[in-house]
Amino acid sequence: MSPTPQERRAARHEPGAPPAKTRRGPSGGGKKPITVEAIVETAFGIVAAEGYEALTMRRLATALETGPASLYAHVVNKEDLDELLIGRLCASITLPAPSPSRWREQIIGVCDGLREQYLRYPGISRAAFAAAPSNLDTLRVSEGMLAILLAGGVPPQRAAWAIDALTLYVNAHCLEVALAARRGDADQWVIGRDEMLRRFAALPEAFPNTRAYAGELTGGSPGDRFAFTIGLMLDGLVRSAAG
Amino acid sequence: MSPTPQERRAARHEPGAPPAKTRRGPSGGGKKPITVEAIVETAFGIVAAEGYEALTMRRLATALETGPASLYAHVVNKEDLDELLIGRLCASITLPAPSPSRWREQIIGVCDGLREQYLRYPGISRAAFAAAPSNLDTLRVSEGMLAILLAGGVPPQRAAWAIDALTLYVNAHCLEVALAARRGDADQWVIGRDEMLRRFAALPEAFPNTRAYAGELTGGSPGDRFAFTIGLMLDGLVRSAAG
């Protein structure tokens, strides 16, 4: 019985992982064998260079100097590949040992780390939306965040839901940033703040507040807005949480 | 010069809109003419019945008893269609007259309304992510939210960024709910709370908090979590805002 990719997938997170026997195949000694590791690595390279939308099975196969069909011996489908990417990305996040007095900055640090990784691979947060929440690597991150919040004295129920809210917002924010950047590069639609301000100023009378506060609406870097929203949630979290 | 769809698109939000002259075409008196209105209506029907992923140009054309090419005389491309859908969806949101004492429930009402509309058309929030923020219909909603927050005494800069955070979260939440529902129907992966709890309980020792608080992590309906997060943000908003 040859192990199907499904079985590979299921056994991928097993403890006693055999060290990749690097077995045979046609053009075996040719260049480098196609492994899951090589696939994931190359996929990250494509996403980093050209964005997540450029990551197609064909493009990936071409980068590995092979055909699309060859990938399906190592990966169940594209959804499986996406999960591998998200898992590996989450695995690169370093989690601090919970410090009760520093829980706020620690949570912010984890969110900043996630944001940094997501933005390194533009658009990949789209895959994070569909990733199953039972993935061990993503669970590891939420476990770390939960530990920090609990150490900070946040009640368990609020902590649990806050983690959901935070990760969801991080994903959404990074997806929006990536989409905005893509529009900027591709369509030459790079409407800067000036153009945005001009448009808001030229709005009909039905938009008095938008016109009056165009500066506030268009101001701030994505990073500023990100920090603001994370802070907003954490502020709300302590409002009625037992310190 | 025949007006290209781009020109149509540009002129679509003009004040003096000629009342759709319902002009000619082959099979002119056949059944009903293909109009932008009919396209949008049919598209909403498909999304409501089969989800956003089922909304393809071909599927839409078939529903209108025509070929895919015929659509491109009324719509620039699928991105344009998406923007039309999001715009129309936002146009259906009713905005209350700002009441300074009731700003909190009013903002919650708008968010609930958005959520309700998004969930009526599962997965359509995916299109909302890519929709240009300069769309008049979406701007109308944010104008209304801004008016409510300002009336509530929230400082302009915080109000502006909070609107961004709120709408982004609403989109992300609805997208996740739609994706989860899709998995449930399609893959028979309907892992209920029981199964989720069992999996969390069977986790390795490296996940002590996840195991201990599996109930809190898996508990609550999507609606509960939505209300919690919106409340979280609003709580954070008033923490240092001048009442």
Add this chain to the structure above:
DNA sequence: TGAACAATACGAACAGCGTTCTTATGAGAT
């Protein structure tokens, strides 16, 4: 009334996508 026009509708096709079927290859085991 008849001809020219302009706008729409639409069949056919293109390039690209994820995925699968089928076959050939060649390294390890016998």
Add this chain to the structure above:
DNA sequence: ATCTCATAAGAACGCTGTTCGTATTGTTCA
């Protein structure tokens, strides 16, 4: 030296968004 069989890969299927060229039609002008 032969056999086994997992890997690799070619070819194809059905699907997507989009475009080209053409046919059809109601209107308008001579």
